[in-house]
Amino acid sequence: MSAGIDYEAEYNNRARVPEHPALIAGWARDAAAYRERTAPRSMSYGPGARHTIDFFPGGHDGPIVVFIHGGYWQALDGSFFSHLAAGLNAHGIGVAIPGYDLCPNVTIDDIIRQMRTMTRALARPGKSLVISGHSAGGHLAACMLATDWPAFDASLPPDLVSAAYCISGLFDLAPLVETSINNALHLDPTTARAASPLFWPAPLHGRLDAVVGENESAEYFRQSRTIVERWGRAGITTRFGTVPDANHFTAIAPLADPRSPMVLRLTELAGR
Template identity: 55%
Template sequence: MSRLSQPLSKDLDRPGAHGANWFQTEPPAPAAAQQDQDMMSVDYETEYNNRGRVPEHPGIIAGWARDAAAYREVAVSERGVRYGEGPRQTYDLFKPEDVKSQAIVLFIHGGYWQALDPSHFSHMARGLNLLGVPVAVVGYDLCPQVEVGHIVWELQQAAATIWLRYNLPVVAVGHSAGGQLSACLLATGWKNVDPMLPEQIVPAAYGISGLYNLKPLTETSINKALGLTLEGAERESPLFWPAPSGLVMDAVVGGTESAEYLRQSRRLTDIWGLEGVRTRYEEIDGANHFTVIAGLADPDSAMTRRIAELAGA
């Protein structure tokens, strides 16, 4: 039985100095490593500059904040629930009137690990709530105050905390940088996070315009705040983690996004699919990097219905 109001029964200890250093148990797959040779001439600065590609982005982001505030006014929610001690380590839980799912959806926002917060994304819970799915919109500390590896660790703590509090598995849904974090959660060995956890608490992930190989970002101005070396970028790239065989990974991307964004999602589904993950790749016609998540507010969208299916609703 789920326990959507039960307090956390135990603290979660922080692992070693680097939050994700335990997972690299084997060298990168040759097929994944081959992309370094395939993409030598790509202008990564242009390919990953989403704000430059979508000049109307300020209005879209302002719309997110407006729609999120409006949804908070009417939604049943618990706000600012702590999962850790960091200043941004909280989540807002949005509850449906009647829970019909077998899992909680964890929505992880984007912003290149260095911008935005949950207050922009409350309305991303609307469509799923109307289908009977509870949604936790999670925050995390940002670069350069913390490293990307620490953010991965924070999200592992968030997912573990939610499982312990509510006795429900977590479906990880992430946009952009959140796509990387959602894939990392799917591929996490949970016994390494806490021996008291089951082997798997995240059975499915849904990445929207995700970043699964961070190595190209080392050649962009985005890396000024991230501070990634090539070695560090590989370490935090779920593409190079052991594939979570038998689990479900959807990778969705806007049809008008850059070739690099399409390649990121296609590459992950191709490689993980060959390694036993139940993968699915989809392009959303006409959507850019910012409009691609619009369907989450709509209970009738294919995106929302697919995530509800993954959550057992």
Template identity: 75%
Template sequence: MTAEIDYEAEYNNRARVPDHPALIAGWARDAQAYRASRPNLFDTISYGPGARNTIDVFPSRSEGAIVVFIHGGYWQALDGSFFSHLAAGLNTHGISVAIPSYDLCPQVSVDDIIAQMRMAARALARLGRCLVVSGHSAGGHLAACLMATDWRSIDAALPEDIVKAAYTISGLFDLGPLVRTSVNAALGLDRAGAKRASPLFWPVPSGGSLDAVVGADESAEYFRQSRTIADTWRRGGIETRFAEVPGANHFTAIAPLADPRSPMTLRLLELALHR
């Protein structure tokens, strides 16, 4: 008989990584330092009416795609200002990076956050460049949602390929298991709502590519989530890759983005420059 999965243990990342407070404090410190080092080289634009409907843009000289990084926090914590330093790796190569914030649950729903990230992508598309969308944890979910969006159905004036690739880091693509965890106290998802907000169950994108990477020290469920969407979308006809981030837990899996020489940064560079 198959043992029942303890979803609380599988998805409670703060319990799995006891030193997470120091890691999150480190993000805030490094992000502030990176902004301070470039006082005239980043800007914040609004994409909607709310105070959190903003995008920090770290421009650079390349004519390649803009790389978007969407933060995690289980749709209920943090904002883009914790992650400014993650633009450093790609900025070194001349790639522009955009880091949006969004409203949080329970003040809004997961569906609302998906809609907000679509608004952010439309605002960035007006800059005249296509997008490579990356994201961590809940941000990986949102990156996949943008990749799988039928943009013409939202705005007939938009090109179909405004998002040409997604790069997800320890993402979540099937929200069903979260219904039975403490994470759901703020999300308020029932089974139907969880399935509706899960890009795993949406039509496979008609083009582009997906990289689904996961920290090597993550739970089995995080491995299952990334492997499943990579396998499903590959069977649907698009290029996908699955990979591990060596030695990384849920909170350290994003650290390679700050390193210009890391395989993660170099893969995103390749995606941004590929035509």
């Protein structure tokens, strides 16, 4: 970390975007409307009430893109984001939106393990997955790309996850330790580093895209640029980008638009 940076100001997105309550209410409204038009198939990947996946089918036996929601590992659930399946569904791509337990009831390590179990539940012979995610979900998407899948489960292929598409992700959790965000996370410098994919062995295969809203804080830009540079040097294909005129909450909006550059990039990563 660097002296002189106000990490509370850099990472407190709700304070940075005063209109966030209306934006989150808009998510809930649009998500409910999409579920009415396109009812998802509910899947369970574990014993807990939040261990579920809302699956919005695409074409028969076609590719699947996962979207992992944000909320700093301590808020929201997948039901706020159903409408974000619309863009990819229009291209015949299935979208899986999982839930997970929240801090402080569990740790971030617990959530990483839950997302690994979720990813295993979606595994299909001969098919890889693209994992996307926003904010904390971007962190979890990167964790899935960097997971040694045969070590997690000997029956899984090493390339189970072929790409991660991280929207405003967090890859170095150390700056959160001294912020109010940590009131629920209970991180210390050791556990923050252990849960930071930036410091894990880089993936041996696959692709990483990391994009950031154009109007987000300098720290969010640093986070994404750093993992793109570090994992790129390690040998995988990486790409950094920005979402034009977007803040932390509006950066995911293009997922609902079949013609957006974000959706078109995800269709490319998914092999369509």
